[in-house]
Amino acid sequence: MSSPLARRAVVPASWAALLAAAGLAWVLTVRSSADMEPGPGTMGLGLWGFLLLWGLMMAAMMLPAVAPVVLLYLRTLRAQATGWTRAGRSTGLVVGYLGAWEAFGLAAYGAAWAGGEFAARAPGAAPWVGALLLAGAGLYQVTPFKDRCLSHCRSPVGFLMHFGGYSGRLRDLRAGLYHGGYCVGCCWGLMVVLIVVGVMNLAWMAGLAVAVFLEKTWRHGKAFSLVLGVALVAYACFVPWNPGLVPGLHMPATMPM
Template sequence: MSSLLTRRAVVPASWAALLAVAALAWILTVRSASGMAPGPGTMGRDLAGFLVLWGLMMAAMMLPSVMPVVSLYLRTLSARTTGWTRAGRSTGLVVGYLLAWEAFGLAAFGVAWAGGELAARAPDAAPWVAAVLLAGAGLYQMSPLKDRCLRHCRSPIGFLMRFGGYSGRLRDVRVGVYHGGYCVGCCWGLMVVLIVVGVMNLAWMAGLAAAVFLEKTWRHGKAFSIVLGVALIVYACFVPWNPGLVPGLSMPPDMSM
């Protein structure tokens, strides 16, 4: 009976811990964005600095949506597992999950850098490229691959039962990386949208974080994902004639040549 009570107590504690980490990441992200307007490129950061910022952003945006997975993972562990061990194992899963997103940050850096170069060297073409990227992200929202990854994120119990038997010190990190890979597959299009509208665009960050959470946890999440895709395509139609809609691929007036 005591072990059952311990298991039930650890799950709310893990949720509280994840929310606290996400809140701290938001605070640090907002502080990093202080005095910076959303704009093209990597915001003046080199690869290392960009990856630090990207890690904070992903922790802020994605950790709330991973709470159900952590809860399920804790339930797959043996009843003999102590509370502290459970906390350590769930931490390993979250670390692995964020590592998957940090790996994607390498590609994000390249896209952001290329966007800055395009905005500076071909300002007339940049809005059209942005429109294509936004429309592509919208179409991906309706693709079979998106649906497959989203189904995994919405109902990962089979995956957790299969890979929860990993052994070794890094078993939980491996599970987290594997799940994070599916999450990247599900949400990479939305992260491209974030780059197009400006890496440090806090309003879009908050909106996309809410969208990811709804996709993964709401019972109408799949339908919401499709509606979001249509909205992105419609948004893309306005971009070529309104470059200000995509700060990540347009130079501010005071910086344009």
């Protein structure tokens, strides 16, 4: 059995590991974007290349926000697992969580591909569709379903009680998928925003990552979520007359068709 001092060291070490993983994912994402322009479509990537990049992006954006849940999960394992076992089980949780976002990446790939096709074939209508999508994402921020999913992410005690009924070698992976499903339900609208403004738009990526973190961890997170929704609707009002605000649905004249 580990000493109390060793158990107390788990929290900062786990925080450091998650933040280091997120930092590495950011570095790899930025390096991958070096030869890509934020614009419509899948940036010339096939499905598997897109999913690999999407996984890196989700790790970069989401790991800081999910860190409190992972740490709470670790605390429940302290009395029943050794250090290496805790590390393996928490890794299973994170892999399951990212797996839920990777599954959403299939829909993201289809949406990005469709957005590129639409921007090329109907450039006049694309900004209006972009405005509708942004407004829809903003309105989703104030829906009961968003509030329910966000409440789960902010207070995951029910999640911990639920995973207690899991058994078998894949129990941690299942727990991660379960929590990741709620996180997808909470944040899918913001990922639609990312597709509309260009999947590899690093500035928007960073801004949305901060927004997700504040929603889930700040004590005023729920109020912030509502303000963000209003801001997205307001932003959408300018898009039809400024197509460059939605690079994911705007084909610049200098970009090849």
